[in-house]
Amino acid sequence: MLRVIKPRNARSKRAMEAREPKEVEDPRTVIFVKGTHTGETLNAVFKDLMALKRPHGIGFNKKNPIHPFDPSTPGSSSSSSVSSLEFWSAKNDASMFVVGQTTKKRPNGMTFVRMFNGRVLDMIEVGVEGYKAMSEFKTPKSTPGNKPLLHFASDLFDTHPRFIHLKSMLLDFFNGEEVDSISLLGLEHVISISVGPTPASLNDATSTNLLSSSTAESTHANPLAAVASASFIESSSPSAATAALPKVHIRTYTTKFLASGVRTPRVELVPMGPSLDLALRRFQPPDADLLKQAMRRPKLKKADVESGLGKKRKNVELDEMGDLRGRVHVGKQDLSKLKGRKMKGLQEERPRKKQRSDEEDDEEEDEE
Numbered sequence: 121m122l123r124v125i126k127p128r129n130a131r132s133k134r135a136m137e138a139r140e141p142k143e144v145e146d147p148r149t150v151i152f153v154k155g156t157h158t159g160e161t162l163n164a165v166f167k168d169l170m171a172l173k174r175p176h177g178i179g180f181n182k183k184n185p186i187h188p189f190d191p192s193t194p195g196s197s198s199s200s201s202v203s204s205l206e207f208w209s210a211k212n213d214a215s216m217f218v219v220g221q222t223t224k225k226r227p228n229g230m231t232f233v234r235m236f237n238g239r240v241l242d243m244i245e246v247g248v249e250g251y252k253a254m255s256e257f258k259t260p261k262s263t264p265g266n267k268p269l270l271h272f273a274s275d276l277f278d279t280h281p282r283f284i285h286l287k288s289m290l291l292d293f294f295n296g297e298e299v300d301s302i303s304l305l306g307l308e309h310v311i312s313i314s315v316g317p318t319p320a321s322l323n324d325a326t327s328t329n330l331l332s333s334s335t336a337e338s339t340h341a342n343p344l345a346a347v348a349s350a351s352f353i354e355s356s357s358p359s360a361a362t363a364a365l366p367k368v369h370i371r372t373y374t375t376k377f378l379a380s381g382v383r384t385p386r387v388e389l390v391p392m393g394p395s396l397d398l399a400l401r402r403f404q405p406p407d408a409d410l411l412k413q414a415m416r417r418p419k420l421k422k423a424d425v426e427s428g429l430g431k432k433r434k435n436v437e438l439d440e441m442g443d444l445r446g447r448v449h450v451g452k453q454d455l456s457k458l459k460g461r462k463m464k465g466l467q468e469e470r471p472r473k474k475q476r477s478d479e480e481d482d483e484e485e486d487e488e
Contacts, residue, residue, distance in 0.1 A: 169218065186205070206240070242406040262374055319366065322366075
């Protein structure tokens with residue numbers, strides 16, 4: 121680990137404050153690391169993924185003996201690999217890695233490693249079985265740095281623990297800055313992630329085979345917790361662990377707006393590339409204690425809550441002067457039944473009897 125250095129000037133102090141934890145984190149910086157053996161396919165995949173991740177991607181040109189999934193023994197390459205990842209994470213302020221390695225047993229393998237607080241949180245390995253480079257699509261490309269629209273087209277991304285884990289990893293990989301709203305013209309490219317033909321064993325409720333009832337309830341609340349709890353179930357049932365999982369297809373498109381006769385234009389998708397077919401391989405679920413720290417949310421200030429950060433309270437707002445103002449809604453009141461203090465000046469005057477005039481009396485005597 122890097123030793124803590126106190127800032128000597130304002131510039132270094134701002135740089136250290138930028139690395140401190142925040143309520144809304146900055147986009148993840150991804151480091152692409154090449155293993156000891158990488159082929160042309162992985163090199164081309166890394167080039168295209170860095171183009172999609174730009175400007176939050178860093179590529180290492182040299183080859184490194186990194187083997188994250190090897191058994192951890194004292195003095196082995198696995199322990200040195202984890203320490204190397206932690207060192208690079210602290211030095212480059214990066215929270216995610218993509219490690220490429222090609223072997224005879226696992227060709228064209230990519231390992232996504234997610235970090236938290238300078239430590240390895242979880243990992244997942246996929247194999248590239250089908251690839252079409254971005255240069256093969258002679259179509260317009262999107263502007264670097266734009267936030268993509270992610271589309272997951274399968275129910276397995278919400279039910280199966282392995283695909284839940286992959287969905288969470290890809291969301292952190294492609295996700296950019298947090299924005300409150302986005303215009304239609306700002307959606308320049310769409311990333312569609314679908315699953316191949318699903319086996320018959322996974323068509324029914326997968327929670328009956330791989331997830332317990334408690335895990336299925338907590339899937340939507342905490343996806344990584346569901347993956348961590350399902351890892352024991354997979355290890356205890358080898359048939360489910362060795363079952364053939366469908367492939368994951370990643371397609372990238374650019375948006376093309378055409379006239380539709382109304383205010384909203386007609387949108388068409390044009391293939392941009394790259395095109396990837398991935399197969400799920402090994403994975404490492406997050407540690408329970410480290411996951412609890414990663415999912416913890418800090419307490420927000422009132423000013424931050426009112427400015428749109430976190431859960432907003434109803435009928436409470438912050439004015440231009442910084443004062444907190446609230447609005448209270450009460451039921452309809454009947455003021456006629458309101459009992460107040462009796463005052464002489466507020467009493468109603470009694471109706472007086474009308475005085476009969478002399479002319480009216482004379483008229484009555486004549487009639488008689």
